[in-house]
Amino acid sequence: MILKDFIIVGGGIAGLSAIKAIREQNQSASILWISDEDRLPYKRTKINKHIAVGFSRDEFALVEHDWLLTHHVELLFDRVIGIETAKHELSFKHRGNLQYHKLIVAIGNKPRPLSINGLSQDMVFNVHNARQVENIIRSTSSSRTYMVVGAGVEGVETADQLVQKGKKVILVDRNSMVLQRFFTPKYAALLQDTIQKAGIQLLLDVHDIDGSLGESVIQMNGQQYDVDTVISTIGYTPNIELAAASNIQCNVGIRVDEYMQTSAEDVFAAGDVAEHPSGEITCLWHAAEYQGRVAGMNACGIKTKLELKPFRMKTEVFGDYYLAVLPSKSSLEWVEEEKDDIVRDMYFDQGKLEAVLMKNDGSRSKIYQTALMEKWTRERINRELPL
Ligand SMILES: Cc1cc2nc3c(=O)[nH]c(=O)nc-3n(C[C@H](O)[C@H](O)[C@H](O)COP(=O)(O)OP(=O)(O)OC[C@H]3O[C@@H](n4cnc5c(N)ncnc54)[C@H](O)[C@@H]3O)c2cc1C
Structure with a gap:
């Protein structure tokens, strides 16, 4: 049976980041990367932000074929369906079994199913992968x-x-x-105002959705709406089934320790599938990238502890830029500032920056990120990031 030094399952950023870390440490080890999607691994964050203009097949590819060749990374398109941890062996949907020395499971999550009474599943779309978003783009010619x-x-x-x-x-x-x-309620209110001004009907506190009244009629909170297509973005659940069936410890996600090691020997997990000792599952791009790196280092035998870092959410919608890292406790002192169309709230713990919410200061986004990572003082912010 073919044996690989490192097998990385999951063609996302956590997987790629693990591969890059392994290659930095070891130029000769065999690396096999497995993706069950239909194209080169791509930047998932881009897809739903390009429904209006569309995108070509490999437009958001994370790496080109040349990069894989140069770095001696073999990319296999298949789906892993079993892990025999005792034998260090994987089984696949299409090809024969393979063995690994070290395995990194970076298989992300999947959309939580949307269940609406009476609604045909044909009407429901997701934005989780490029193929699904292409289907939405196609739907716009008729919906x-x-x-x-x-x-x-x-x-x-x-x-x-x-x-x-x-x-x-x-x-x-x-x-x-x-x-x-x-968001805090203040920033939610700012965005809600913009959403409504854009002509979107925003319905909050909706607990009762009924799709049984006939084709394309949806009833919510007693009102009826004509709808051609439903897009569900109600959240994600980590893909734990593969690991759970192999007796790798799982809770909501695959449980990892501070070194991204799972309960199985030589098996690591990273990214949206991994549940940290604190119970956190990050579901953020840069967090997945960082965790992939930590998993890769540890798989190479270089003990690297995961630090909890304040990764930010950023989004650009309706012409506005938002950045948010919410405070983890309520007892922090905070400073609210506004100038022109910029709004920002900064939270300090013993004089050190802990959290930020900001609107429309996007050109300095990287400085905010640095300030958060380095926990700048108020004096330093006034000096280097004044409003
Ligand atoms: C539409 C969208 C927009 C987003 N926008 C942002 C954003 O703006 N900012 C941000 O920080 N985060 C954003 N996120 C979240 C971010 O994309 C994720 O946190 C990140 O992609 C997680 O990377 P990952 O490598 O852990 O998992 P994924 O990117 O999910 O990759 C996992 C891969 O594993 C594959 N896989 C699963 N099971 C198997 C199997 N058995 N065998 C082989 N392959 C398998 C999956 O198909 C997938 O290709 C967004 C997510 C989505 C869906």
Whole structure:
């Protein structure tokens, strides 16, 4: 049976980042990268932000074929369906089994199913992978009214794109504010105002959706709406089935320690599938990238501890730029500032920057990120990041 030094399952950023870390440490080891998608691994964050203009097949590719060749990384398009941890062996949907010395599982998550009473699943689309977004783009030639369920970042961005395409959009959430995971009520109110000004019907606190009244009629909170297409962005669940079936410890995600090691020998996990000792599952691009690197280093035998870093959410919607890292506790002192169209709230713990919410200071976004990572003092912010 063929044996590879490193097998990385999952063609996302966590997988690629692990590969880059391994190659930096070891130029001769065999590396096999497995993707179950239909194209070169790509920048997932781009896809729902390009519904209006569309994209070509490999437009957002993370690496070119040449890069794979130069770095001696073999990319295999298949789906892993089993892990025999005792034998260090993987089974596949299409090809025969393979063995690994070290395995990195970076298989991300999948959309939570949207269940609406009576609604045909043919009407429901997701934005989780490039193929799904291409289907949405195709739907725009016939659909006029879209209902986007879930007013988190992906939902709001998708609604923005559909409006740019000239579509009528109803944006729905069961929460009482948009971007509940990332925003305070103040920033949610700013964005909600913009959403409504863009002509989107924003329905919050919606707990009862009924699709059984007939084709394309959706009833919410007692009102009826005509809808051609439903897009669900209600959240994701980590792909744990593969690991769980192999007796690798899972909770909501695949459990990892501070070195991204799972409960199985020589098996690491990283990115959106990994659940950290604190119980956190990050679901952010830069966090997945960082975790992939840490997993890669540890798989090479270089003990590298994962540090909890304040990765930010950023989004550009309806012509505005938002950045958010929410404070983890409520007892921090904070400073609210506004100048022209810039709004920012900064939270300090014992004089050190802990969290930021900001609107429309996007040209200095990297400086905010550095300030957060380095926990700048108020004096330093006044000096180097004044408003
Ligand atoms: C539409 C969208 C927009 C987003 N925008 C942002 C943003 O603006 N900013 C931000 O920080 N984050 C954003 N995110 C989140 C971010 O994309 C993820 O945190 C990041 O992509 C996670 O990377 P990953 O490598 O862990 O997983 P993924 O990118 O999900 O990659 C996992 C890969 O593994 C594959 N796979 C699964 N099971 C198997 C198997 N059994 N065998 C082989 N392959 C398998 C999957 O098909 C997938 O290709 C967005 C997510 C989505 C869906």
